[in-house]
Amino acid sequence: MHHDQERAAQQPPEHLESVTIRFAGDSGDGMQLVGMELAKASARQGNDLATLPNYPAEIRAPAGSLSGVSGFQLQFGARRVYTPGDKPEVLVVMSPAALKVNLGELRPAGMIIANRDGFSDRALGLAGYSSNPLTDGSLAGYAVHAIDLGTLAETALDGLGLAHKEVARCKNYVALGLLFRMYDRAPEPELASIRARFAKKNPLFGEANARAFRAGFDYAENTETLPRYHVPPASIRPGRYRHVTGNQATALGLTAAAHLAGLRLYLGSYPISPATEILHELALLRQHRVIAFQTEDEIAAVTSCIGASFGGALAATNTSGPGLALMSEGLSLAVMLELPLVVVDVQRGGPSTGLPTKTEQADLLFAVHGRHAESPLPVLAAATPADCFEMTIEASRIALKYMTPVLLLTDGFLALSAEPWRIPEPAELPRLKVSLRTDPKGFAPYLRDPKTLARPWAVPGTPGLEHRIGGLEKDFVTGAISYDPVNHERMVEVRARKIAGIADDIAPLEVQGKPEGELLVLGWGSTYGAICAAVGAARAAGKRVSQAHLRHLNPLPRNTGEVLRRFRRVLVPENNAGQLGRLLREELLVDTVGLDVVQARPLKVGEIAEKIEELLQP
Amino acid sequence: MSEQREHPVNKFLRMDRMPSIWCPGCGIGTTVNCFTRALTECDKDLDKVAVVSGIGCTGRVAGYLNLDSFHTTHGRALPFATGLKVANPELDVVVYSGDGDLSAIGGNHFIHAARRNSDILCICVNNFTYGMTGGQVTPTTPEPAIASTTPYGAFEPTFNLPHLAASSGATYVARWTTFHVRQLARSMRDALSKKGFRFIEVIAPCPTLYLRRNRLGEALHEMRFYKEKSVIKHGADTREAALDYRGQIVVGTFVDTRRPTWLEAMNKRMSTVLGEKFVPYALPTREPKV
Numbered sequence: 001m002h003h004d005q006e007r008a009a010q011q012p013p014e015h016l017e018s019v020t021i022r023f024a025g026d027s028g029d030g031m032q033l034v035g036m037e038l039a040k041a042s043a044r045q046g047n048d049l050a051t052l053p054n055y056p057a058e059i060r061a062p063a064g065s066l067s068g069v070s071g072f073q074l075q076f077g078a079r080r081v082y083t084p085g086d087k088p089e090v091l092v093v094m095s096p097a098a099l100k101v102n103l104g105e106l107r108p109a110g111m112i113i114a115n116r117d118g119f120s121d122r123a124l125g126l127a128g129y130s131s132n133p134l135t136d137g138s139l140a141g142y143a144v145h146a147i148d149l150g151t152l153a154e155t156a157l158d159g160l161g162l163a164h165k166e167v168a169r170c171k172n173y174v175a176l177g178l179l180f181r182m183y184d185r186a187p188e189p190e191l192a193s194i195r196a197r198f199a200k201k202n203p204l205f206g207e208a209n210a211r212a213f214r215a216g217f218d219y220a221e222n223t224e225t226l227p228r229y230h231v232p233p234a235s236i237r238p239g240r241y242r243h244v245t246g247n248q249a250t251a252l253g254l255t256a257a258a259h260l261a262g263l264r265l266y267l268g269s270y271p272i273s274p275a276t277e278i279l280h281e282l283a284l285l286r287q288h289r290v291i292a293f294q295t296e297d298e299i300a301a302v303t304s305c306i307g308a309s310f311g312g313a314l315a316a317t318n319t320s321g322p323g324l325a326l327m328s329e330g331l332s333l334a335v336m337l338e339l340p341l342v343v344v345d346v347q348r349g350g351p352s353t354g355l356p357t358k359t360e361q362a363d364l365l366f367a368v369h370g371r372h373a374e375s376p377l378p379v380l381a382a383a384t385p386a387d388c389f390e391m392t393i394e395a396s397r398i399a400l401k402y403m404t405p406v407l408l409l410t411d412g413f414l415a416l417s418a419e420p421w422r423i424p425e426p427a428e429l430p431r432l433k434v435s436l437r438t439d440p441k442g443f444a445p446y447l448r449d450p451k452t453l454a455r456p457w458a459v460p461g462t463p464g465l466e467h468r469i470g471g472l473e474k475d476f477v478t479g480a481i482s483y484d485p486v487n488h489e490r491m492v493e494v495r496a497r498k499i500a501g502i503a504d505d506i507a508p509l510e511v512q513g514k515p516e517g518e519l520l521v522l523g524w525g526s527t528y529g530a531i532c533a534a535v536g537a538a539r540a541a542g543k544r545v546s547q548a549h550l551r552h553l554n555p556l557p558r559n560t561g562e563v564l565r566r567f568r569r570v571l572v573p574e575n576n577a578g579q580l581g582r583l584l585r586e587e588l589l590v591d592t593v594g595l596d597v598v599q600a601r602p603l604k605v606g607e608i609a610e611k612i613e614e615l616l617q618p
Numbered sequence: 619m620s621e622q623r624e625h626p627v628n629k630f631l632r633m634d635r636m637p638s639i640w641c642p643g644c645g646i647g648t649t650v651n652c653f654t655r656a657l658t659e660c661d662k663d664l665d666k667v668a669v670v671s672g673i674g675c676t677g678r679v680a681g682y683l684n685l686d687s688f689h690t691t692h693g694r695a696l697p698f699a700t701g702l703k704v705a706n707p708e709l710d711v712v713v714y715s716g717d718g719d720l721s722a723i724g725g726n727h728f729i730h731a732a733r734r735n736s737d738i739l740c741i742c743v744n745n746f747t748y749g750m751t752g753g754q755v756t757p758t759t760p761e762p763a764i765a766s767t768t769p770y771g772a773f774e775p776t777f778n779l780p781h782l783a784a785s786s787g788a789t790y791v792a793r794w795t796t797f798h799v800r801q802l803a804r805s806m807r808d809a810l811s812k813k814g815f816r817f818i819e820v821i822a823p824c825p826t827l828y829l830r831r832n833r834l835g836e837a838l839h840e841m842r843f844y845k846e847k848s849v850i851k852h853g854a855d856t857r858e859a860a861l862d863y864r865g866q867i868v869v870g871t872f873v874d875t876r877r878p879t880w881l882e883a884m885n886k887r888m889s890t891v892l893g894e895k896f897v898p899y900a901l902p903t904r905e906p907k908v
Binding site: 268 | 632634635664668670673680681683684685688689691694696698700701702703704706708709726727892895896897899
């Protein structure tokens, strides 16, 4: 036995292309924290990666209950990683409830690292287990490593003078230590990072967590009971990278857009999951010409934005479904006024309160159509967490150039999941041209630029440009209130033509793969990663399938119909009941095949791959 | 003697929009008259005054004033004005609103604008009814006044608007009637030169709906009524300024105090925490390039 162990220690770790790991525990177990730490360490190692937290709506759901289980999944790899992974190969669970909730998703023969201390009779009962799955043989198909994480923490922290409860809280770092050893990561940078994290708040906790981490690492090294793997670095474009979630990228994108336009950023916002983090981020950036104003409700959020926009700021708001519904009235006002405004809808499971922390893409038709009367506005969607940065700037560009509110759709998945993001050089970013009107000669507030059909932006306080705007219909030429029926029709037409004309100013729809053929997989929004992975695998296997992704949904790129018609079939995977399919039929008279998943979770690579397979059957 | 002199108010008005939609005897025009006098007297740079209004008869004020003006949606004048003021602090922002617009659909915005001490002058023309939509009951219609939606008489308790404003944090609170044109103009002038959330309630007649439906006579009778029933009590406790049907009308300046506006409070907090690193948010021209 001893001899075998020595040999194992000498063996180099097995090389892996990629791995998917899920951490799960009670809401207070710190699973998000250690999951994120492993992600950062993987990024330092040069792996590509994607992460996805999964947590209940309640900040502290009842401990030990099935509904209170919180999770964090990450995939890192030596190749391009498009998604946080379908089914994890490794499941780290702190409690029976965490095991019960997540076991169904673990791959066959996958590995379970369980905190044996957490499987008390009481905890087993709370999770509805009549016997202990760690010992009753029910996990026979898996590689189970039952380790006393709590006890390891207690031993390591002995003498530090911490209360029992505080010691127990460190067991997540023991688990992290195990995984560091398992995936061949050096412990030193992490030890330094743990101590730095707690240095200000409480250095004693820093020491405790560092010791707990070390205990986990040493346990794995000394016992050699866990396998060892090495995931080599991926080939990634050189540059400065940071870890970014979709919400962070959105906040940074808005700030960057205001700078690129030479304007202040005003964010009027009301808290709502999963969008609030954008408000949190921007509240920190006062020194970057940002005002983040938390209003009394979403109605005030959007209306104050319209006021700020009238006042000459780049105005933006962020919300999710129910909040967007409250903003609908204000959005129509913004359409009527023709003022620039960026609205970010971080979609979540609905209707109503629905599944507030989970993802869905079911606001698409609401975004395109959900306003009273003839009220068109541009709708965009970000494809990845980092793409939220780019698309926020694109939304701002369109809003400022065409004097219109713009809706940018992201979702709970993009908002919370993270990937490494190469920080762009300022010179790589587009300039956003803004010309505030100052010349009173020939000024009329609704006299349009003949090319863009945008009206002038005249900020109050500009001498000689006093003007009244409001929700009432305006005269086509003078902008004065007009109840003339023919004028109204003319205004409805020109507002629609302005938005439709944006199609000439956006990138055409690009096809990855052959430009025509049997099957095109067309996606929008956060399905991008899963589609890339599924189509990539199918093409590597010699299948004839192409891929395209929509980032502009209203108006659609000019060539969309033409691209779609070149394929015999078009598959549209979506996290809703087929909304893009309906939109395409309505706009282009093109029929598509849907893959509609409305389970408030991101699409899986596997289910898209299966559908591709099915559609390519002769 | 045939020389025609221009009415002094005209230069403040968009004369191309005249005649106004207001009925003969309506009190809203009287308040606009007082407002223009206040603007003249306080010597404001008119380029830097913006008027925001909501929906309804009073909402139309923005459309008739020859200033930068904004006619928003129903109840939303205050949040719009809040955003405008934050984006462009050099403007003097005035909200003109009716009782229904401000205290029913816009009630939430009202209490929060006062609580934050947004730097806005808010003028509420209270005629106890929704005029433009046909005389419905509002949060200020006293029992047992008849409205189109209370054909047997109003019965819900009302908002005492000065008290609501004061208890929510307004720094200047006054009430006048359209009989008190001089006092009202002076009050508006004073309020224009102050800072913070300033609230002036103006009791005004709606001859077409409120007076007629309640058989209260013409607007002229109403002026006589205001004259007889009004009691000037400066500094009165706003709790004692509640109105009932045809009873005493307590008027005057009830609150006149100073506390940090939203912007001042934010700048103070940030300076306290960030020290010299923090550049106070002020006029756009003074905003640092970063």
